[in-house]
Amino acid sequence: MTASRDQLISPRDANWAEALPQARGVTVAEIRARLSGARRLVVLDDDPTGTQTVRDVPVLTRWDVEDVRWALRQGTPGFYVLTNTRSLSPAAAAERNRDVARACLEAARLEDVQLTFASRGDSTLRGHFPLETDVLAEVLAEHGQPTHAVLLAPAYIDAGRVTVGGVHWAAGPAGLAPIADGEYARDATFGYHSSRLAEWVEEKSGGRLRADQVAEVHLTDIRAAGGGALRAVLSAAQDGQVVAIDAATDDDLRSAVLDIIAAERAGVGIVQRVGPSFVRARLGQEDGSRIDDERLAQLVDPDAHGLVVVGSHVGLTTRQLDVLRQRRSPTELELDVAKVMDPADRASHVEQLVRQAVTALADNLVVLRTSRQLVTGIDANGSLDIARTVSSALVDATARIVGQRRPSFVLAKGGITSSDVATEALRMDRAWIRGPILDGIVSLWEAASGFAADLPYVVFAGNVGDDTSLADVVERLEEASGRSEKPA
Template sequence: MHAVRRVPARAVRGALAGARRVVFLDDDPTGTQTVRDLPVLTRWGVEDVRWALRQDTPGFFVLTNTRSLAPGEAATRDREVVEACLEAAGREGVRPVFASRSDSTLRGHFPLETDAIGEVVAKHGGTVDAVVLAPAYTDAGRVTIHGVHWLRAGDGLLPVAESEFARDATFGYRSSRLADWVAEKSGGRLAAEEVAELTVEDIRGGTTESLRNRLTGVRGGRVVALDAAEDDDLRAAVLAVLAAEDAGMSFVYRIGPSFVRARVGQDAQPPIADEVLAGLVRPGAHGLVVVGSHVALTTGQLAELGRRRRFAAVELDVPTLLDETRADEHIRDAVAAAAAALENSLVVLSTSRALVKGADEAASLHIARRVSAALTTAAGRVVAARRPGFVVAKGGITSSDVATEALGIRRAWVRGSLLPGIVSLWEPVSGPAAGLPYVVFAGNVGDESSLADVVGRLEVL
């Protein structure tokens, strides 16, 4: 493999003058964990989008939560967001480019979401020359090398299709090579041999001009899969993407969190300093941790949190939640217990750890949505009854539902991470949760100590 070609973030920032503003349609809130000081919208009214466009940033997030939706609903939501963004951009005189930010372990609606974005762009007279596919998340050990997507596992790398994420009840897959994954997820409509690959050798051995020329040769909505073993690889690719856009190319991005950071010209930065946190967290108030994720890592993190500190555990039993005759009473009891416990301790509100699946993909998604709705309802009632010092939401869909439904967040700022490159803190600027520190913690990142570390940072302030 070629030696890394060092590309500083300031080189990307220098190329952003006159570049298109990026709208990151985030299918859950965890795409924010690699960046800081960018706006986040959980609603996409034209005036909300205009507010985001008026901020002096190279892009902003719109939280669509489409990973929790059935395919038809996800496509409809994406179309609504793009329509609103194009209307707002027209009023503000801004040229947007759209990114479908999704999971670095390849779970999500693809190519449905990029297709939906492209349809609306075409409806308004635009084109999508190519789809840039870059799922890497270097901070969490998700990298793409020689066209194959890998996960860090122990001291080595595991092909993503051999991981637990590939067995997801809703978004499972068999292919680790991105070109094959594209063909698999598109049902063969997008052929593997038609996927252009920019490998680490291409990126590290090329120049911005040569890579731009490779990109401008890709047309007709084909997919370009980007290798990325380090952030420098992505920044080199982003410079070429910006140059191709400046030459008239039109892309839609399907990306993981690391491309977000590269595209807005930010460096990997240290976690938020304690003195900054102290200005955000209300002293003396205990926190609420809301856990919906069922991956093994989350279960291990909960166990480690229990070993390191005392907390009041309030569990929502999934089979009971699925029983319409008992669900409401069960939620009321959980809310009362959690609100009472917040007076004296940290509270963890979680779903039971046994994953309940349906007979097929659609049924599994329906169960997941019912359980998430119950957890969100309970969390909102707890916060209304006794405002905590902070809220941590564990799991991508959980983070979205708690932000939008439980806390009523409409506009917020990403203030940065609580651990290196992972776990973002939002500062809500509107709604009943304005000023309440909100921590977005994906289910599949960190190690077993990460949840305890985050809570430890917040509770000692």
């Protein structure tokens, strides 16, 4: 289904929102009422930053059947499994998705519940698509559960990334622009040229999934009185047809969720490839307002200083570091990528950084960061190999620092960095997502396992917020710990 009217409406126009019909105004209470008896949502998150829009939801970084059973027993309408596949090669990503899906389906059998799977990808369209949804559909088919439709809903409302007229848009200094015009589309590993989702699907599938075979459900359909347009499209889908939906508000996503749940109840098999905002709507949660100061004060240690670990190289992260320097004067330590890539220098370089950080944490906030110049390989796999080597050194240093001097909090900046610090440095197998520390864009976790249990852990994507957001988060954490004064 398409809506030609939407194709004439572009967010380049100042009055684009007024030219569309009013959103339906679906409430969280309506979603929660439909969740009773609905399939339990499993979110396979390709990096940990997808948790930034929800609160009080379990997250697993290990997927043994018993871990999944623990998550299912928590009584929430869904949970996350951190796969970190955006840092893996396509073959490794496929294998990991397969392992996770099989473990989840076995745990669901033992717990006698039904599941629905969402592959959470980047709202800037980076990641292994359609590979990951293909694998989920294959595993479901092994268990006698056909996939009729693959729902594509990348909108991230809190960060200003919306889909209108089948085109995905991103907010920037000059307003909304087609996503392919921005820096994310030039990603060394997951770059692309198309902003229209149907054409992006064709591009990323190498032509296997043609743009004219993608069903588009535009805002005029999502917002139609009484709903049902998306349900009709999903019910007619066959053989994993991609269905791309518009969304410019949380109400649009909640409207879509009502139709999705209704279609699933009628027997339609759906695999979902989504951005962060969809998960919040599907779980029946309110908007991504921040965790309150009282709860934050209960989590941080007033007798310690914080550790900020930065691996992201996007321009926004670099600007955010500049503002943090101006406001807080942290002790800043650089992991030199050239030394890390040289086996003769790596060990001594990491050891030196650990000693410096442990000493500095006694008196000041510490920033441990990679050098700002992005180093890439000769192809996508080469770039991933470099990223993994650098991340390994960063994780090694972080684990040793935390082991020798426990900080007040750990903040990890960057998707791959956040995942590796959580799983390898802090060894979190099970955790709770406690809520955003900035409205809808930065997530605070509390570990339920690992040697750093109860340590506040902040997951901060490289591509979200504005230039002041990193400094704002650090200031909130320092104020909660009673360290709000800027060091001399």
